[in-house]
Amino acid sequence: MTGQDGATALLEFRQVNTHYGAVHILKDVDLAIYPGELVCLLGGNASGKSTTLKTLLGMVTPTSGEVVLDGEVVNDKPTSYRVTNGVTMVPENRRLFKRLSVGENLELGAYLRTDKDGIAEDLERIFDLFPRVKERLSQKAGTLSGGEQQMVAIGRALMSRPRVLLMDEPSMGLAPALVQQNFELIRQIHADGMSIFMVEQNANMALSIADRGWVLQTGRVVLDDTAEALLANPELRASYLGEG
């Protein structure tokens, strides 16, 4: 599959099906994320959003179809292979290692990397992005506030020098004021050139910063369009944006 300007997709699903035991979760899902894009995946509870992320990362193996990373089929490759090759996730609720220090959390993000200079460079970049994180470096991650933990979680993901950043419900569990700030942060990281794939319940907010979006319903992609078109779509407005 090639994108608008002929580039190959960074990450792609080709007719992916997944099952948990006998339960059919994802049904013939086709997705593609191109370099430099910010795309979001919308959908209600139990629509298969988390399964999509887990399948992208190799924590769930598809029963049929192909997961393609940069042109290579990676169905049977472990998570570590995908992380090495540029896929990272900021998990839902941040999931920091709370008993480890902030610095150790960041270092674990670079666990698979061996280029010491590059790691130090990325650490500096994260300090530039989040000066607060630098102040808390030796503190236990569990003692930080929600907003600070979000910064560390994003920083930890960036430490693997990803080409595409997966984000699972980035606004979940944050105070309303922080949600705004968080989306601003994501927009900024995207503006610096990062490809981002975001799963989000807050459709309005997500689409306001995204380039494209998909809507997942009980495991099927029911809508696939640009963010503006989705925001204007009456069907979506009715079911996800709480209007009509």
Added chain:
Amino acid sequence: MSAHAVSTKSARGLVAVDRFLTFIRVFLVTMIVVGILAFIWQQIDADNVFARWRNPNARGLTGDQFKGLLISGLSQGSMYGLIALGYSMVYGVLGFINFAHGEVFMVGAMTGFIASDKFQANGMWEQNFLLCLVLIVLMAIFFSTFTAVVMERVAYRPLRNSPRLIPLITSIGVSFFIQNLVLGLFGPASKSYPRLPEWLAKQRSILTFEIAGTRLMVLVVAAVSMAILWYVVERTKTGRAMRAVAEDKEIASLMGIDVNRTIVTTFAIGGAMAGVGGILWGLMFRSVTHMTGFLPGVKAFTSAVVGGIGNMGGAMAGGISLGSAESIAPMLILEPLGVPGVSQLKDAVAFTVLVLVLLFKPSGLFGERLSSEDRA
């Protein structure tokens, strides 16, 4: 209506349990306070009424006796600590108690016996003791680590996703298996380690402490091993991965950490520590059988719980406090209370310490509060 009645009843039951627990707490604390007071009175004047109240023959401890008990408690406790690390680390990573860990320790002690017996037979033990010591420690580490790793691969890994009670019971089975394997291979007779050379075993005087060379060696080797372990866990990439896996396996694997390999590493390091402990035990008490792992294993498990299970520093501190308590408390607290045969009561003291700590601080001295889902 009925639901309301039930909840009231269970609330009343809770109150009764609380009262009972409070009673035990008060009773144990009173015993300890009275014992210590009587001890202090003995020290002031052995013939006064309070000192003679329960035990007219008690004379208290002299300072030298106290120091001697402290040293023997510390050396015993540091061995408990070495074994306790294995219980604690495995619990931290997998959330279950590996009751076969005492057997890993016994394998180390047994390996040490076989090797040192050979060394003595060809005269090397006397000629070059330090080289022999290094060799038997390395061999014990090797075999103990091997036992622990095979145990994980064969018995625990297939049960990784089953309820935590299952590997717990399996570990008891593994424990019996190893005991009987060693019994079958080497027979039931007690095996004696060769005597330590005189230059090492002789009594020394350090900072007014009279200390036998053997105990000094135990303290030094244990301290060095713990320092190495601390460095590995707190300062290396492997250690960081271990702590990450202990906290959240899913996210650890998301970071690219190989969770299985990290678990094997945890078992291996715990096994190595138990191997060192086994050698020290053998050199100090000079007698090993296939049952040697049992009581030290249980005591080490107690130490791990006392210190706060899942916590490395806690395991060391728990071991040292337990060892000191069971060495000092009989003379300090029980003798003034008129308890007969106090020197036989050190095991009872050890488990009383466990009960006391669990009564006052269920998460252990240095433990963090665990959520209910984290418990085995």
